[in-house]
Amino acid sequence: MQAAIEGVLYVLNHFPFLFIGVAGGILVGALPGLSGSTGIILLLPFLLYVEPAEALIMMSGMFCGSMYGGSISAILISTPGTPSAAATVLDGYPLAKQGKAGKALAVSTIASTAGGIISTLCLILLAPQLAKLALKFGPPEYFALMIFGLTIMASVSTSSLLKGLLSGFFGLMLAMVGLDPILGTPRFTFGITRFLTGFPMVPVLIGLFAFSEVFAQLEVLGKKAIPHVEKVRSSLPTLKELKGLINVILGSSILGTIIGIIPATGGAIASFMAYNEARRFSKHPETFGTGELAGIAAPEAANNGTTGGAMIPMLTLGIPGDVVTAVMLGALLLIGVRPGPLLFSQTPHIIHALFAGFMMAQFLILALGLITIPLFPKVLKVPVGILYPIVLALCFLGAYSYGNSVYDMGLSIIFGLIGYFMKKHGFSAAPTILGLILGPMAEQELGRALILSHGDWTVLFKSPIALLFYALACLSVWYSIRGIRKAKAKG
Amino acid sequence: MPSIGIRTMHKINTLYGVLTALLAVAFFQYSFSFPSEQRGLDPRVYPRFISICFFALSVGLIITGIKAWRREKEERGKQKETTSGVQGGSQEPFLTPAKKRIGSMFLVALGYVAVIDTVGYLLATLPFLAGSMVLFGERRVWRILMVSTVSTAILFWLFRVIFRVPLPVSSLW
Numbered sequence: 001m002q003a004a005i006e007g008v009l010y011v012l013n014h015f016p017f018l019f020i021g022v023a024g025g026i027l028v029g030a031l032p033g034l035s036g037s038t039g040i041i042l043l044l045p046f047l048l049y050v051e052p053a054e055a056l057i058m059m060s061g062m063f064c065g066s067m068y069g070g071s072i073s074a075i076l077i078s079t080p081g082t083p084s085a086a087a088t089v090l091d092g093y094p095l096a097k098q099g100k101a102g103k104a105l106a107v108s109t110i111a112s113t114a115g116g117i118i119s120t121l122c123l124i125l126l127a128p129q130l131a132k133l134a135l136k137f138g139p140p141e142y143f144a145l146m147i148f149g150l151t152i153m154a155s156v157s158t159s160s161l162l163k164g165l166l167s168g169f170f171g172l173m174l175a176m177v178g179l180d181p182i183l184g185t186p187r188f189t190f191g192i193t194r195f196l197t198g199f200p201m202v203p204v205l206i207g208l209f210a211f212s213e214v215f216a217q218l219e220v221l222g223k224k225a226i227p228h229v230e231k232v233r234s235s236l237p238t239l240k241e242l243k244g245l246i247n248v249i250l251g252s253s254i255l256g257t258i259i260g261i262i263p264a265t266g267g268a269i270a271s272f273m274a275y276n277e278a279r280r281f282s283k284h285p286e287t288f289g290t291g292e293l294a295g296i297a298a299p300e301a302a303n304n305g306t307t308g309g310a311m312i313p314m315l316t317l318g319i320p321g322d323v324v325t326a327v328m329l330g331a332l333l334l335i336g337v338r339p340g341p342l343l344f345s346q347t348p349h350i351i352h353a354l355f356a357g358f359m360m361a362q363f364l365i366l367a368l369g370l371i372t373i374p375l376f377p378k379v380l381k382v383p384v385g386i387l388y389p390i391v392l393a394l395c396f397l398g399a400y401s402y403g404n405s406v407y408d409m410g411l412s413i414i415f416g417l418i419g420y421f422m423k424k425h426g427f428s429a430a431p432t433i434l435g436l437i438l439g440p441m442a443e444q445e446l447g448r449a450l451i452l453s454h455g456d457w458t459v460l461f462k463s464p465i466a467l468l469f470y471a472l473a474c475l476s477v478w479y480s481i482r483g484i485r486k487a488k489a490k491g
Numbered sequence: 492m493p494s495i496g497i498r499t500m501h502k503i504n505t506l507y508g509v510l511t512a513l514l515a516v517a518f519f520q521y522s523f524s525f526p527s528e529q530r531g532l533d534p535r536v537y538p539r540f541i542s543i544c545f546f547a548l549s550v551g552l553i554i555t556g557i558k559a560w561r562r563e564k565e566e567r568g569k570q571k572e573t574t575s576g577v578q579g580g581s582q583e584p585f586l587t588p589a590k591k592r593i594g595s596m597f598l599v600a601l602g603y604v605a606v607i608d609t610v611g612y613l614l615a616t617l618p619f620l621a622g623s624m625v626l627f628g629e630r631r632v633w634r635i636l637m638v639s640t641v642s643t644a645i646l647f648w649l650f651r652v653i654f655r656v657p658l659p660v661s662s663l664w
Binding site: 045046048049162163165166169170172173176180182183185187188190211214215217218219220221222383384385386388389390392393394396397400401404406409410413416417420425426427439443446447450451454455 | 500503504507511514515518521522525526528530531532534537538541542544545548549551552555589592593596597600601603604607608616619620623624626627628629634638639642643646650654655656657658659
């Protein structure tokens with residue numbers, strides 16, 4: 001209890017960090033083209049100069065805020081700000097066209113807050129238990145866990161499994177450049193001294209996620225002409241309407257949290273599943289798609305429900321649950337915070353601050369969301385001619401600040417172009433990042449396991465926990481293949 | 492992002508497959524220069540395993556690309572037989588305005604990185620921001636001047652003064 005109070009007091013003392021995270025998250029989530037992962041990358045230059053707990057609070061705010069923010073553009077301009085808000089378009093935009101955009105946004109805000117609160121409670125209750133279990137892991141178990149983590153590459157692949165795996169292995173190849181993690185001998189430097197330190201994470205992250213998006217926006221410049229809801233009046237749902245939504249919100253929040261815990265799923269899957277379930281259990285399923293409030297509440301409660309869930313494997317095991325947590329994991333490693341069970345036992349104050357920050361972020365979303373509803377159409381009107389050049393300048397600062405090196409700025413722009421071509425030709429950048437983060441960890445754990453066993457490879461398959469992770473890895477690959485085949489069959 | 496024609500995509504997949512396969516071969520070849528170590532993990536094992544997997548995936552991409560390309564060719568041949576004389580859609584020019592914009596942005600960014608150490612953060616960022624705004628379609632001069640000046644000043648103050656980041660300073664004077 002005392003720890004919880006200390007956590008809350010810490011967040012209150014560092015409230016501006018939470019506010020910047022949540023408000024910034026809502027903004028990047030609302031703007032189509034920018035997402036939670038880009039938001040965290042834009043925070044990078046600032047994260048390097050604040051305390052780890054403050055950085056975590058800011059990132060958590062950004063994560064939750066961006067997940068909610070995606071619904072704003074989904075409702076107002078029929079364009080989901082983030083993939084997780086795609087299901088919200090189905091009923092949100094029709095309701096906005098009926099002149100009830102204010103009510104749609106209010107329902108989305110309330111449902112997002114409820115989803116976030118339930119998933120934060122699960123995070124607070126489950127994460128410490130899982131961390132205790134993870135303390136018993138040795139190198140073979142960690143290696144198996146990393147293999148399981150790497151199979152997420154297949155799941156975060158977009159349309160083609162082959163391209164997703166190739167992108168992931170590209171990340172693993174990039175991660176091998178530099179010094180051998182065990183012997184310290186140079187490898188794949190091709191005679192270039194700069195390559196001795198490998199490819200620094202910050203420029204690669206900034207390039208693949210942020211610069212590539214700027215290039216992509218340049219390609220579609222002037223092509224979008226979406227009917228825009230110009231004015232929105234604040235309009236809260238009535239008590240009767242809210243009462244009718246309670247079951248949908250609770251059910252979807254729990255569903256979202258469970259899906260969030262499963263690595264490689266994420267908000268998009270959760271929101272569509274929740275939408276389908278809400279329609280299935282509705283007394284009037286025919287009203288879905290025409291501006292039904294439950295059709296907004298279900299996906300929004302579910303996608304915000306995934307936020308706390310996705311943090312559980314990331315914080316306790318160092319396995320990202322989705323793309324945003326993968327970027328967050330990279331950012332945490334940069335500021336010297338290594339997620340895992342030791343984070344809970346050695347630096348509990350950081351964890352308590354994070355839990356408190358996560359919970360308070362939900363209430364901040366509720367307050368900011370409801371108060372600023374009339375401002376949302378103006379936010380969506382920010383000229384791209386101002387927005388993206390500033391994004392570029394911030395990205396360059398982020399790349400420079402990490403090592404005070406102009407070389408890193410150059411590297412980020414090169415990776416930006418690589419990321420743009422990858423995106424344009426159906427290769428996702430997310431598996432590359434996973435490969436880049438998890439590859440060296442897997443190699444290190446494999447090396448440690450083999451040193452401890454004097455070169456006996458069977459040590460990798462002796463532990464029941466390791467075997468469980470291998471089984472989960474196989475299941476994850478099978479699930480991804482099935483998902484892609486299903487999507488192809490649907491056309 | 493605009494979709495690419497299926498035919499072009501097959502060609503691109505094959506091209507990507509060839510490029511990545513070459514990269515895999517280069518990495519595999521390089522691994523022969525690593526020292527051998529008997530205790531624990533041999534430093535050559537992991538890189539070779541990754542290179543082989545990368546190569547196999549690249550070959551997979553080449554095969555699927557060529558297969559789809561051939562299938563497409565056959566189908567087009569059949570279509571030509573049945574609808575002889577009917578022409579396909581017009582060919583898109585190689586250098587589209589979008590490609591020009593992206594190419595220019597890349598060059599402007601590279602130029603920025605190239606001169607920042609010499610002219611300093613302030614003098615390099617101001618024209619860079621202005622140029623980027625123009626590339627993003629902004630035409631109002633007063634807005635370009637105001638936004639680029641104000642944002643450069645704010646970013647400089649924030650990072651140089653508050654965060655004490657040693658931003659590049661001009662070496663010219």
